[in-house]
Amino acid sequence: MRRGPPGFCIWLTGLPSAGKTTIGKELVPRLVERGWYADLLDGDEIRLGISSDLGFDRKSRETHASRVAFLSKLLARNGAIPVVTLISPYRSSRDHARTTIGRFVEVYVNTPLMVCEDRDVKGLYKKARSGQIKEMTGVDDPYEAPEHPEIVVDTLNLTPAQSAAYILGELERQGWLSGTATPRPA
Amino acid sequence: MRRGPPGFCIWLTGLPSAGKTTIGKELVPRLVERGWYADLLDGDEIRLGISSDLGFDRKSRETHASRVAFLSKLLARNGAIPVVTLISPYRSSRDHARTTIGRFVEVYVNTPLMVCEDRDVKGLYKKARSGQIKEMTGVDDPYEAPEHPEIVVDTLNLTPAQSAAYILGELERQGWLSGTATPRPA
Numbered sequence: 618m619r620r621g622p623p624g625f626c627i628w629l630t631g632l633p634s635a636g637k638t639t640i641g642k643e644l645v646p647r648l649v650e651r652g653w654y655a656d657l658l659d660g661d662e663i664r665l666g667i668s669s670d671l672g673f674d675r676k677s678r679e680t681h682a683s684r685v686a687f688l689s690k691l692l693a694r695n696g697a698i699p700v701v702t703l704i705s706p707y708r709s710s711r712d713h714a715r716t717t718i719g720r721f722v723e724v725y726v727n728t729p730l731m732v733c734e735d736r737d738v739k740g741l742y743k744k745a746r747s748g749q750i751k752e753m754t755g756v757d758d759p760y761e762a763p764e765h766p767e768i769v770v771d772t773l774n775l776t777p778a779q780s781a782a783y784i785l786g787e788l789e790r791q792g793w794l795s796g797t798a799t800p801r802p803a
Numbered sequence: 804m805r806r807g808p809p810g811f812c813i814w815l816t817g818l819p820s821a822g823k824t825t826i827g828k829e830l831v832p833r834l835v836e837r838g839w840y841a842d843l844l845d846g847d848e849i850r851l852g853i854s855s856d857l858g859f860d861r862k863s864r865e866t867h868a869s870r871v872a873f874l875s876k877l878l879a880r881n882g883a884i885p886v887v888t889l890i891s892p893y894r895s896s897r898d899h900a901r902t903t904i905g906r907f908v909e910v911y912v913n914t915p916l917m918v919c920e921d922r923d924v925k926g927l928y929k930k931a932r933s934g935q936i937k938e939m940t941g942v943d944d945p946y947e948a949p950e951h952p953e954i955v956v957d958t959l960n961l962t963p964a965q966s967a968a969y970i971l972g973e974l975e976r977q978g979w980l981s982g983t984a985t986p987r988p989a
Contacts (some may be wrong), residue, residue, distance in 0.1 A: 654881035654882045655881075656880070656881055658876060658877075665871055666870065666873035667853050667870045667874070670856060670866075672903060682858075684852065684853045687852035687853055688853070688874055688877065690883060691842060691844075691874065691885075692877060692878065692883075694842070695840035695841075695842055695878060695881065695882075695883035696840045696881075696882070696883070697878075697881035697883070698884070700876075
């Protein structure tokens with residue numbers, strides 16, 4: 618029998634360039650090492666797979682987040698740990714994901730806007746400030762920070778590896794890895 | 804450690820009312836009984852989850868099949884068995900799914916058109932014949948039967964439970980359940 622503790626979803630939310638994908642990439646192999654099936658569901662990559670028709674307006678972002686939630690639900694109920702890295706700026710979308718998936722760990726990657734804008738990994742802040750693109754989260758589109766996330770990572774004084782290690786420790790402490798955690802409803 | 808033999812995708816293709824979903828529902832619990840994580844990805848249900856924007860023209864059907872393939876790839880690479888039940892009338896879509904997923908078992912649910920039309924589970928054949936709906940597979944849209952499927956189920960003399968048992972036997976014989984099968988490329 619291959620069945621073990623139930624799967625769950627780790628949902629990393631935060632501003633563009635907050636470090637979500639980088640931390641996710643550090644986190645996945647640590648979960649795999651411990652015997653889990655874990656997979657990075659990166660917002661941008663998943664767009665190519667199931668949401669190539671969608672843009673970045675509010676409705677499109679919500680639809681995309683709801684598809685990612687659907688996908689994560691399937692993975693989690695089959696024993697795996699989807700590690701979602703998605704700006705997911707709206708509280709309502711994340712609450713919808715929580716309700717859909719059930720076993721849901723919201724991780725707020727808390728990096729100040731100024732730091733994110735300074736990194737500007739994809740050059741999007743620059744483009745948004747100069748008006749080349751619109752609907753940029755943090756610039757002309759809101760980011761609604763989580764109010765009761767299971768985990769907050771303050772990335773300012775942590776490397777991505779340290780952030781991943783911190784998340785892993787919290788997952789353990791809260792009972793997610795042993796299957797004893799009690800999911801919080803939306 | 805929870806890792807066992809690798810997952811794979813079971814893709815049931817066939818005409819509308821051929822019995823795909825019914826057989827899939829019989830198959831999933833049999834796989835679960837043997838210790839696998841297995842999940843029914845029914846074409847109609849998945850549409851609500853990730854393809855509510857799509858219609859039934861050729862391009863929409865291809866896009867939908869490609870999203871289902873993406874989802875199945877994620878499940879299979881995380882050790883689960885997605886059991887897809889989708890008309891998937893075009894050979895090119897199924898080949899695309901095979902290439903995407905890799906570990907792919909194409910099951911042709913071979914039920915003659917006349918029998919399917921006689922069952923007409925959703926009343927769609929009747930609507931198509933009277934011109935109320937268009938693009939109905941088997942009526943005014945083609946169904947391209949698989950040329951080299953891993954498994955063919957001739958449903959005429961089998962109950963759905965017997966069809967599922969037959970598929971399970973073939974999966975075993977071909978080495979899919981022990982992880983020794985060699986996937987056929989597209």
